[in-house]
Amino acid sequence: MLRADGVTVAYDRHRVLDRVAIAVPPGVVTGLAGPSGCGKSSLARVLALLLRPSAGRVSVDGTEVRRWRHRAAPALRTTVALIFQQPRLAVDPRFTLLDIVAEPLRVARLPLDRAERLAEEMGLTPDLLVRRPHEVSDGQLQRACVARALTLRPRYVICDEMTTMLDASTQALLVGRLEEYRRESGAGVLAISHDTELLDRWCGPDSTVHRLGPSEDLPGE
Amino acid sequence: MATGTRARPQGQARWRARDRRRGPARSRRLATATLVVLGLAVLLVPLVARLDQSQVDLHSASLPPGLAHPFGTDEMGRDVLLRVVYGLRVSLLVGLVAAAVSATIGTLVGLAAGTLGGMADRVLMRVVDGFNSVPHLLFGIFIVALFSPGATAVVVSVGLTHWMTAARIVRSEVLTLRSRPFVDAAISAGSGRTRIVLRHFLPHLGPHIALTAVLMVPHAVWHETALSFLGLGLPPHLASLGNMINDGARSLLAGDWWPSLFPGLFLFLPTLAISSLAQHWRDRSDPRRRSELQL
DSSP, X not given: OEEEEEEEEEETTEEEEEEEEEEEXXXXXXXXXXXXXXXXXXXXXXXXXXXXXXXXXXXXXXXXXXXXGGGSOHHHHTTEEEEOSOTTTXXXXXXXXXXXHHHHHHHTTOOTHHHHHHHHXXXXXXXXXXXXXXXXXXXXXXXXXXXXXXXXXXXXXXXXXXXXXXXXXXXXXXXXXXXXXXHHHOOEEEEEXXXXXXXXXXXXXXXXXXXXXXXXXXXXX | OHHHHHHHHHHHHHHHHHHHHHHHHHHHHHXXXXXXXXXXXXXXXXXXXXXXXXXXXXXXXXXXXXXXXXXXXXXXXXBHHHHHHHHHXXXXXXXXXHHHHHXXXXXXXXXXXXXXXXXXXXXXXXXXXXXXXXXXXXXXXXXXXXXXXXXXXXXXXXXXXSHHHHHHHHHHHHXXXXXXXXXXXXXXXXXXXXXXXXXXXXXXXXXXXXXXXXXXXXXXXXXXXXXXXXTOSSOTTSOOHHHHHHHXXXXXXXXXXXXXXXXXXXXXXXXXXXXXXXXXXXXXXXXXXXXXXXX
């Protein structure tokens, strides 16, 4: 279980998350909805061990997280994969699509053939894989980002407004691929969106959809 | 009527835009041509020259520019043209090495400050402030005084007094890169700090570092010239632009202008050309600036 308890995140005097608790169980899709600026992305970064909260606890499968970002153990970091809202910002503009998908495998010193297979499953043809981000569409880039997120077979996948900028067919492809991965691996998925209809469709009637309220300014001194 | 009043500013704007485009293109071509000619002279003249630049001929001392000696001779009868070419060669070489040294030191300090952050960043940036607060030339003279005069002393002096600009530029770029989502994605993929620096930071910093180093070359040449002019740079027998301007200054009192004018001109021309090309490169490498130039 990926769990956050009493998580507070504040940027200067602006508190975006105030004692938030969320649990992402394995094998199911958990929803997280809320208006823009309510701290959905901050919570996603906290759960992906990329942002140290001002207060609160985060645990991954019972292991409490004490170090964040590159200081956290690589094995713990790769347990949770984050798919970003804007694929164009989430990839190194100098890399080819194949480099992007294969990066986690290179870091883990694993054979790179898995990257090509995953890219193929996402509909990325070999001629697309040699292109750089500025030569492909947002949808193609997001497909590469999803493939990258799944290369190391994470236990939890956080999708931060993953389909906001994409057309309906790409949305369906990405959600379908993630659902396939969830069923096959038993991974937990946290679907974050301001689009409650999408969350209702994706999560189904049995899953939990958490809702975050608007953020607030801390009282002045 | 309305169309006529609108057409005129459009036409003027078009001409102004054309002038803006042609002006830099002309100066760029001129700068490139200057560097090509000077580069060929520096490389080829020593190979084909039949005269020895250090050969003293007191019978031909202080001859004004003429057919036999286009730039005249100095008070020892040495050919000024030949010495200027040799001097430029030495000064440019020292300038290039010194710029590379200062860019390397600056890159390492900037990378460390930007990547480590926190206390390490604060301490390193205060060190940069400390180095910046001392006048460069004074500090350079102090460093040279620790060595025996020579090219190494000049390179160390320039390197240790000019790395701060590169450090500031690299640090600010690293701070920007650190907050980019693709770095988050790399961390999430299990990358450590070293890998992020080598695979993500350095390739992005490459053009900035190269540009800083290129802009440093003219500065380093001037620094070398200033040290040599003060008698603290290269040994007097070695032709460098600074040594020549220093020697020529004495002849000025006797009315001989050529031994100091030509080395000064050959100091001015390449530094201006390198600066012009480097600024053009900087404009082209910044997408926002590039789109502004196209307007």
